[in-house]
Amino acid sequence: MPQSDTLISVRDVELSFGPKIIQQNVSFDLKRGSIFAVMGGSGCGKSTLLKSMIGLLPPTTGQVLVGGEDYWAQNEHRRTQINHRFGVLFQSGALWSSMTVGENVALPLEMFTTQPPDVVRKLVEVKLGLVGMEQAIDLYPSEISGGMRKRAGLARAIALDPDILFFDEPSAGLDPITSARLDDLILTLRDGLGATIVIVSHELPSLFAIADDGIFLDARTHRPIAHGAPRTLRDTSSIPEVMAFMNRSSTIPTTDETKADRHV
Numbered sequence: 001m002p003q004s005d006t007l008i009s010v011r012d013v014e015l016s017f018g019p020k021i022i023q024q025n026v027s028f029d030l031k032r033g034s035i036f037a038v039m040g041g042s043g044c045g046k047s048t049l050l051k052s053m054i055g056l057l058p059p060t061t062g063q064v065l066v067g068g069e070d071y072w073a074q075n076e077h078r079r080t081q082i083n084h085r086f087g088v089l090f091q092s093g094a095l096w097s098s099m100t101v102g103e104n105v106a107l108p109l110e111m112f113t114t115q116p117p118d119v120v121r122k123l124v125e126v127k128l129g130l131v132g133m134e135q136a137i138d139l140y141p142s143e144i145s146g147g148m149r150k151r152a153g154l155a156r157a158i159a160l161d162p163d164i165l166f167f168d169e170p171s172a173g174l175d176p177i178t179s180a181r182l183d184d185l186i187l188t189l190r191d192g193l194g195a196t197i198v199i200v201s202h203e204l205p206s207l208f209a210i211a212d213d214g215i216f217l218d219a220r221t222h223r224p225i226a227h228g229a230p231r232t233l234r235d236t237s238s239i240p241e242v243m244a245f246m247n248r249s250s251t252i253p254t255t256d257e258t259k260a261d262r263h264v
């Protein structure tokens with residue numbers, strides 16, 4: 001049977017903390033092999049949306065379908081199985097400081113597989129090789145640079161061969177050259193591993209360079225106000241909030257004409 005083009009489908013999701021609604025009416029399809037950007041100003045709910053997709057926070061209403069399965073309707077056992085399809089890279093790289101880089105990457109393999117130690121070591125070398133970090137296998141996180149920690153975090157995120165990778169602010173704190181290298185690495189992983197990628201980022205050059213689809217969440221109305229590739233939104237959107245974000249301008253014109261062409 002041919003595989004569906006859609007890997008994850010977010011359907012009419014509402015996200016809230018107690019009475020505080022963060023986002024409503026969030027719907028989009030994540031296409032297999034795409035790099036999907038979650039965009040919007042600070043505090044609009046990008047990380048919260050990511051959490052609802054990786055199993056950390058259930059939506060108040062709506063569905064997250066993973067491979068056609070309603071993720072949040074499954075029991076915990078099944079959700080854990082589905083989680084093995086996800087690789088997550090948090091902002092800091094989130095490595096354990098008391099473990100070497102190699103031990104960090106080995107951790108998911110030791111926790112979730114029954115591979116013997118020599119195979120685990122081999123797999124760790126392969127994953128570190130993919131991100132150009134083989135030489136750092138026996139170093140501690142405190143002994144390597146921020147960019148290297150991100151790459152080590154990436155190696156750990158791909159340890160279990162996930163087909164969906166989630167990146168929360170991967171370039172935060174990196175200089176432009178290291179950030180561009182990370183972009184190249186993300187593209188290599190997509191093309192080499194056939195992974196599908198969801199990325200939350202404020203780094204516009206990075207989003208324009210690598211993302212081919214996306215959603216723009218509005219902090220004021222608590223709803224998505226645009227869909228599309230960041231570079232397309234940059235070049236064609238006439239929605240004031242989107243234009244302001246893409247051009248980093250602080251003034252947002254609000255006329256009836258500009259309101260009229262909003263789309264969701």
Ligand SMILES: Nc1ncnc2c1ncn2[C@@H]1O[C@H](COP(=O)(O)OP(=O)(O)OP(=O)(O)O)[C@@H](O)[C@H]1O
Nearest residue numbers: 017020022040041042043044045046047048049200
């Ligand atoms: N555990 C929580 N309890 C209550 N409110 C929360 C919690 N986590 C986040 N929030 C609130 O939800 C809103 C969205 O937060 P979130 O971190 O998802 O935004 P964001 O778009 O990722 O922001 P940024 O770009 O600044 O990282 C914010 O108003 C935040 O204060």
